[in-house]
C-alpha cells in the first residue's frame with residue numbers, strides 16, 4: 001500500500017506531515033518501512049514518556065485489554081480508581097476527572113472554574129484570563145483560551161469570556177482582573193509558544209494575587225506534567241499549588257488520556273451530571289497510565305533532571321545556537337541563522353527526529369532515553385548546525 005498517497009487521499013488534510021512513515025518503535029528509536037532507524041527526540045509530542053513500546057507498559061495495557069476493555073462510567077472499574085488515587089496522593093490533589101485529551105482536560109478545568117464562581121457569586125463572574133503566546137487546545141473553547149491571534153480564525157463565533165495578558169506582567173494582569181474574572185490559566189513552560197518558561201517570581205505573585213481575589217489558578221500541565229520538567233508536576237519546581245491542574249500528553253505513555261486535578265476549595269464544585277465522558281477513565285488507558293506513574297519515582301525524576309542539565313551543557317555555546325530555553329527534558333533551541341524547519345528536515349535524513357515550536361527547535365525526548373543516546377542524537381544536531 002502506498003501509505004503516503006492514501007493518507008493524502010483519505011485523511012483530512014489538517015496535518016503537514018514530515019515525509020516519513022514510521023512502522024515500529026523500541027525505546028527511543030523508531031523505524032521506517034525500509035528499516036532505517038531514527039532516534040526520536042519528539043516522543044510523539046511528549047506522549048511516549050517511557051519511549052516506544054516499553055515492555056512493562058505494553059504488558060500492562062495488553063493484560064488489561066484481555067481482561068476488561070471498556071465499561072463506560074456507569075460502572076466502577078479498578079484501574080480508573082487506582083489511577084485516581086495515585087494521581088491524588090502523588091500530587092496532593094483532592095479529586096480527579098478523566099477526559100481523553102489535553103483540550104478536553106482544559107475544557108473540564110474551565111467548567112470547574114466557572115461553576116465554582118457561579119455557585120459562590122452567581123452569574124457574570126465567568127471570564128478566564130490566559131497569557132499571550134499560550135496554547136490550550138483545538139476545540140472552539142480552548143482555541144478561544146489560546147492567547148494567539150492566529151488561532152482565532154474561520155471558526156467564529158468563538159466561546160466568549162477570555163482575555164489575554166502578557167506573560168510576566170503582573171500589573172497588566174491586575175488591570176484586567178476585574179469583578180468578572182473567575183480564573184487565570186497558565187502554562188509553566190509555554191510549549192507550542194516556543195518553550196518559554198515563566199518567571200518564578202511572577203508565578204508566586206500570581207498565586208498570591210489569585211488567593212486574595214478568590215480567582216482560581218488553572219495550571220495547564222498537559223505538556224509540562226508527568227516528569228517532563230524533572231518534577232512530577234512543573235508546579236512543584238515553582239513551589240506553588242494551583243487550584244486546578246490539567247494533564248494529558250505524557251500521562252498515558254502513548255494512549256489518549258486527559259485529567260483534571262482539583263485541589264482544596266475546588267474539590268467539590270462538580271457534582272452529579274455536571275460533566276461526563278464516554279471514554280474517560282477507560283480501563284486500558286488507566287492501566288497504561290498506572291505503569292507510567294509507577295515508573296516515574298524520585299530516582300527516575302532525578303535522572304530526568306540530570307539529563308536536562310546534560311542537554312544544556314552539551315548545547316551551551318555551540319555554533320548556530322543563540323539560546324537554550326525550557327526546563328528539564330522540555331528543551332527549546334533558538335537558532336542564530338538557520339531555519340528550524342530546515343534543520344529538522346536534515347535531522348530526518350540523518351536519523352534524528354526533532355520538533356519545532358515557533359521559530360525554535362523543540363526537543364521532548366522520551367524520559368527514559370539514556371545520556372549516551374541523547375548525546376549521540378545531539379551530536380547529529382550540532383553537526384547540522386555547524387555546517
Ligand SMILES: *Cc1c(COP(=O)(O)O)cnc(C)c1O
Nearest residue numbers: 101102103135136137191222223
Ligand atoms: C498539546 C497541548 C494541549 C492540547 O492537547 P490535545 O491532547 O492535543 O488536545 C493543551 N495544552 C497544552 C499546554 C499542550 O501542550
